Amino acid sequence: MSDTSGPDALAIETLGLSKRFGRRSAVDSINLAVPRGSVFGFLGPNGSGKTTTIRLLLGLAAPSSGGIRVLGRPVPAGLAAVLPEVGALVEGPAFYPFLSGAANLRRLDTADRHAPRSTRAARVDEALERVGLSHAAGKKVRAYSLGMKQRLGIANALLRPRELLVLDEPTNGLDPQGTREVRSLVRSLAAGGTTVFVSSHLLAEVEQMCTHVGVMSVGKLVAQGTLRELRAAGTARIMLRTPDIAAAARVLSGLGLHPEPAGVLQDTDHGGLLSTSPPGHTVAPEDIVAALVAAGVRVQGFGVEDASLEERFVSLTGEGFDVAG
Amino acid sequence: MAARGGAAPGPAARAASASGRPGAWALMGSELSVLFRRLRTWAMLLALAAIPLLIATAVRLTSHPVPPARGPAFLDRISQNGLFVGMTAMLVSVPLFLPLTVGVVAGDTIAGEANLGTLRYLLVAPAGRVRLLLIKYAAAAVFCLTATVTVAAVGVLAGVALFPVGPVTLLSGDTIDVGESLLRSLLIAAYLAVSLLGLAAIGLAISTFTDIPVGAMAATVVLSVMSQVADNLPQLEWLHPWLFSHYWLDFADLLRQPISWTTFGGNALLQGGYILAAGAIAYGRFTSKDILS
Numbered sequence A: 001m002s003d004t005s006g007p008d009a010l011a012i013e014t015l016g017l018s019k020r021f022g023r024r025s026a027v028d029s030i031n032l033a034v035p036r037g038s039v040f041g042f043l044g045p046n047g048s049g050k051t052t053t054i055r056l057l058l059g060l061a062a063p064s065s066g067g068i069r070v071l072g073r074p075v076p077a078g079l080a081a082v083l084p085e086v087g088a089l090v091e092g093p094a095f096y097p098f099l100s101g102a103a104n105l106r107r108l109d110t111a112d113r114h115a116p117r118s119t120r121a122a123r124v125d126e127a128l129e130r131v132g133l134s135h136a137a138g139k140k141v142r143a144y145s146l147g148m149k150q151r152l153g154i155a156n157a158l159l160r161p162r163e164l165l166v167l168d169e170p171t172n173g174l175d176p177q178g179t180r181e182v183r184s185l186v187r188s189l190a191a192g193g194t195t196v197f198v199s200s201h202l203l204a205e206v207e208q209m210c211t212h213v214g215v216m217s218v219g220k221l222v223a224q225g226t227l228r229e230l231r232a233a234g235t236a237r238i239m240l241r242t243p244d245i246a247a248a249a250r251v252l253s254g255l256g257l258h259p260e261p262a263g264v265l266q267d268t269d270h271g272g273l274l275s276t277s278p279p280g281h282t283v284a285p286e287d288i289v290a291a292l293v294a295a296g297v298r299v300q301g302f303g304v305e306d307a308s309l310e311e312r313f314v315s316l317t318g319e320g321f322d323v324a325g
Numbered sequence B: 001m002a003a004r005g006g007a008a009p010g011p012a013a014r015a016a017s018a019s020g021r022p023g024a025w026a027l028m029g030s031e032l033s034v035l036f037r038r039l040r041t042w043a044m045l046l047a048l049a050a051i052p053l054l055i056a057t058a059v060r061l062t063s064h065p066v067p068p069a070r071g072p073a074f075l076d077r078i079s080q081n082g083l084f085v086g087m088t089a090m091l092v093s094v095p096l097f098l099p100l101t102v103g104v105v106a107g108d109t110i111a112g113e114a115n116l117g118t119l120r121y122l123l124v125a126p127a128g129r130v131r132l133l134l135i136k137y138a139a140a141a142v143f144c145l146t147a148t149v150t151v152a153a154v155g156v157l158a159g160v161a162l163f164p165v166g167p168v169t170l171l172s173g174d175t176i177d178v179g180e181s182l183l184r185s186l187l188i189a190a191y192l193a194v195s196l197l198g199l200a201a202i203g204l205a206i207s208t209f210t211d212i213p214v215g216a217m218a219a220t221v222v223l224s225v226m227s228q229v230a231d232n233l234p235q236l237e238w239l240h241p242w243l244f245s246h247y248w249l250d251f252a253d254l255l256r257q258p259i260s261w262t263t264f265g266g267n268a269l270l271q272g273g274y275i276l277a278a279g280a281i282a283y284g285r286f287t288s289k290d291i292l293s
C-alpha cells in the first residue's frame, strides 16, 4: 500500500485481510485497494467471501488477521467516525415487518446519532423517491415484495449523503427494469463523487457499471484493477478476413502468432477468416496489418477482439458466472 | 497498514460536534415505539390485564364469601373493598406471568434484532454497540414498569367497577384512605418493576449469545422459575438471599404504617448487583461479537 498516493487516494484498503470460521478460511489474506471516486465491482461466485469481506470492512465482524482502512481510518478502531460516511446494504435487506417502509427508514436513521432530526422526514421521503418506493412508503414491509425490500434497503443506504456506498448484491431479487434503475442510480451517485463498492456474482452487471474490478475466488482476491487492465491481461484475438489464407498464415506464424481457421466462410471465392491469439502484447495490431500488406496478402477485413471478460473470469475463478444468475 | 497521522474528522463528525448531539434520545424514543407498536407487546399487556379482570369477575360471581385462609392473600377482602383486586392480581402474577412477559421482551432485545437482520443495519448506521445495549435495556426496564402498572391499574378499575370501595385497613392495623391506598398500589407496582430489573438484565445478557429470540426468551423464563424453586428449598437456605427472585413477594412492608423501606432497599441493592453482573456479561459478549446474521 503506497503512501505516495496520499492518505485520501484510497477509499478502502486492506492488507492481508483474513477471516476464518473454525478451520475454514472465508477470506484469505486479501489486499484490496479501492480508489476514491471509483465504482468498484467486487466480483465472485456465491460463497467466494464477498459478504464476509464486507462485514469485516463495516466492523460487523472482527478479522482473524490483517488490517483494514476505510476512508483513511483504521477499522475497527475508527468505526465511529467512518460509519456515518458509509451507506451500506449487507447480505440483503432486513427490516421490521410490522413497520411501514418509511417508519423502518426513520428507525434506522435515528440509530445514527449524527443524522439531524430536523431533516429526517424530508430525507426519508427523498430516499424513497430515489428508489421509486414513494407509493409504498406507508405500507407495512410485511406486504413488500422481495424487490421492494431490496429497493428499501438501497434507500436506507442513501438516507444521508455518503462518501462511500457499500452495496452487497444490490440487484438481487430485482426485475430487469429494477436492475437498470440500480445501475443508473449507481452511475449518478458515482458522478456525484461517491465511491461505490458493489459486490456481484454477475459479470455482466459489473461490466456495465464499474470502473474497477476485484475478483474473488474461494476467499482469495485473484485479480484487481481497472476494467481495462483486466481486459488487457486477457488474450486478445485477431480476426482477419482474406482470400490468401495460406500466405496470411505464414506471415502470422512468422510474427509469433498462432493462426487457425475460423468461421464458416472458408471458401476461396469470398475469402477465408483467420483467427489468431497473440500471446500478450508482443505484436501491435498495426504492425500485423503492415506485415500482411508487405507480404502481398489481400486484407478484406481486420479486427482486434478483446478477450471476453467472461472467459477471463472463468479462467480466474474456474466457474461460470451465469450459473447462479 | 501504513501509519498515517492526523486524518481530519469527516463532515458528519464535525456537524455532530458543532450542534451538540442531535438525536441522543431519538433512538430511545424509536426503541419504545418499536416495542409498543408490536402486536406481541399488546397481547402480553392484555393477558396481564386479564388477570385482575378474571379475579374480580370470579369473586363477583361467587355468592358465598371466600374463607380467609384459602386462595391468595387479600382475596377474601375483595368483596368488601374493591381496592384489593389490584393487590391480589399483582401477587398472583409475580411467580409466572410477569417474569414470562419480561422474559419475552428481554430475551428478544438483541437476539430479535439479530434474527430479523436489523441488528447489522443498526450497527452500521452506526448505533454504537454500547449505546444500543443500554437503550435495549432501558426499553426493557420501561416494559417492566408498564407491565406491573397495567396489572395494578386494571385491578383498581375492575375493583371500583364491581365492588364497594373504601378506606383500607393495613397489615399494621392502621387505616388509610382511598387516595393513599391508590398510591400504595402504585408503590407496589414500582416495587415489582424494580424486582424484575435483575431478570431483565439476565435476559439481555442471554440475548447477546444467540440469534434465536425464542431460545433466549425460554432460557430467561426457565431461570426465573428455577430461582423461585431454589428459593423454596430449605437445603439451599444459604443461597436464598442471593436469588434474584428472593424478594419478589415481599411487598407487605409497603402495606404498613409507616412504610418500612428495608425490603425495598435490600431488593433494589440485589437487583442492582444482578444488573451490574449481567450487564458486564452482556457488554463483554456484545462488544466483541461477530454479527453474522
Ligand SMILES: Nc1ncnc2c1ncn2[C@@H]1O[C@H](COP(=O)(O)OP(=O)(O)O)[C@@H](O)[C@H]1O
Pocket: A021, A025, A026, A044, A045, A046, A047, A048, A049, A050, A051, A052, A053, B292
Ligand atoms: N457465519 C458463518 N459461519 C461459518 N461459515 C460461514 C459463515 N458465513 C459465511 N461462511 C462461509 O464463508 C464463505 C464465504 O461466504 P460469503 O462471504 O457469504 O460469500 P459470498 O457473499 O461471496 O457469497 C462460505 O464458504 C460460507 O459458507
Ligand SMILES: [Mg+2]
Pocket: A047, A050, A051, A052, A091, A168, A169
Ligand atoms: Mg453474499
